Amino acid sequence: MSDHELLRAAGTEVWGFPGQRREQAAPRTRTSAAPQLDFPPVRNGLDYLASVVEHLDETEFEVTPRDVKYAVLHLQAAVEVLFKARLLAEHWTLVFTHPGEANRKALEEATLNSVSTDKAIVRLRNIVGVPITDKEQRALTKLTEDRNKLQHFGLTHNARAVEARAGAVLDFLIRFIEDQLLPYLDEPEAKETERSLAGLREGLNNINSYVRERMNRIGGELKAEGVEHRTIECVSCQEMALVVQPRTASGLPGAWGDRATCRFCSTSWPPEGLHLHFRGGPYWEQAAICPMCGEAALGIDVRLRSEATNSRYFCFCCTTALATLMPCDGCGRQIDASAAGSPPLCHECEEATETEPEYELPYEGPEDYGFTEERG
Numbered sequence: 311m312s313d314h315e316l317l318r319a320a321g322t323e324v325w326g327f328p329g330q331r332r333e334q335a336a337p338r339t340r341t342s343a344a345p346q347l348d349f350p351p352v353r354n355g356l357d358y359l360a361s362v363v364e365h366l367d368e369t370e371f372e373v374t375p376r377d378v379k380y381a382v383l384h385l386q387a388a389v390e391v392l393f394k395a396r397l398l399a400e401h402w403t404l405v406f407t408h409p410g411e412a413n414r415k416a417l418e419e420a421t422l423n424s425v426s427t428d429k430a431i432v433r434l435r436n437i438v439g440v441p442i443t444d445k446e447q448r449a450l451t452k453l454t455e456d457r458n459k460l461q462h463f464g465l466t467h468n469a470r471a472v473e474a475r476a477g478a479v480l481d482f483l484i485r486f487i488e489d490q491l492l493p494y495l496d497e498p499e500a501k502e503t504e505r506s507l508a509g510l511r512e513g514l515n516n517i518n519s520y521v522r523e524r525m526n527r528i529g530g531e532l533k534a535e536g537v538e539h540r541t542i543e544c545v546s547c548q549e550m551a552l553v554v555q556p557r558t559a560s561g562l563p564g565a566w567g568d569r570a571t572c573r574f575c576s577t578s579w580p581p582e583g584l585h586l587h588f589r590g591g592p593y594w595e596q597a598a599i600c601p602m603c604g605e606a607a608l609g610i611d612v613r614l615r616s617e618a619t620n621s622r623y624f625c626f627c628c629t630t631a632l633a634t635l636m637p638c639d640g641c642g643r644q645i646d647a648s649a650a651g652s653p654p655l656c657h658e659c660e661e662a663t664e665t666e667p668e669y670e671l672p673y674e675g676p677e678d679y680g681f682t683e684e685r686g
């Protein structure tokens with residue numbers, strides 16, 4: 311008898327896989343023996359994922375904010391369970407908050423203080439050697455934030471953005487189960503897991519098909535409008551659909567464009583703050599002057615829809631993309647390396663040297679910092 315049949319026999323509600331809503335609970339009958347819960351870690355994680363797929367599958371019903379809420383809660387639960395299952399497979403002490411204080415009794419009785427999701431990710435990457443990219447880690451961290459807000463404070467956020475992030479994590483987790491957990495399961499549990507994964511893949515395809523269909527439509531609109539060169543990866547949903555508006559026609563200093571809006575999740579951002587998500591460090595503001603418009607509006611490693619395989623310097627004020635920058639040989643200001651001459655000079659320094667032959671570039675040499683040839 312399968313696990314679902316056992317649960318039905320016990321009068322338990324069963325979560326279906328794609329194309330199913332919750333199955334109706336069997337009529338409750340009195341039995342001499344109490345029903346038993348049997349959810350070892352991997353099976354438990356798969357059960358949570360089945361619920362996630364049910365809530366996010368657009369093929370049978372419209373996904374509501376309530377569906378997204380429970381998808382996030384159950385997806386985060388799956389992350390915690392499955393990550394700890396992999397740590398257990400590596401070494402049982404790794405699931406403790408403080409491995410040095412681990413003891414078998416606490417593990418067997420499930421009374422331990424277990425590792426947080428963030429620390430589990432660090433251990434999986436650094437100790438176990440699981441390949442988790444920075445982008446995947448950001449998505450997992452964001453999921454944890456969404457879950458905590460929903461669980462404890464109530465989350466007010468765009469449902470489409472949360473749904474898209476949840477879909478990305480679900481995709482990652484299915485690959486994680488295939489690559490990192492299946493090799494450690496005994497044969498019966500491995501076969502059960504593979505059967506469950508087949509249903510999960512079908513549901514994931516339905517979710518991804520919806521995302522692809524929507525993005526294909528949005529992509530056609532962006533191309534027709536000629537705005538792909540200023541459409542970037544959305545900070546909120548990670549889809550390539552955030553359209554940045556160029557500075558206003560007045561061209562006055564500080565005349566930034568209108569709010570940037572994502573065509574997929576509808577989240578909008580003020581342009582003056584959006585570039586801060588793409589700065590290069592705490593001191594980037596000092597070096598973020600756009601060589602084209604003069605505003606402190608440059609972001610780094612920005613992916614554009616027009617050339618998604620490469621990242622660029624991108625000005626969030628005038629929406630100019632630059633492949634590489636280099637300092638002006640005269641004043642140190644950032645200039646477009648592709649247009650720089652030899653020596654590389656900004657427009658002002660180049661003009662000054664042409665009109666004033668005796669003009670000396672404000673170059674800072676070693677002596678400006680108290681160094682001499684004798685001192686080295």
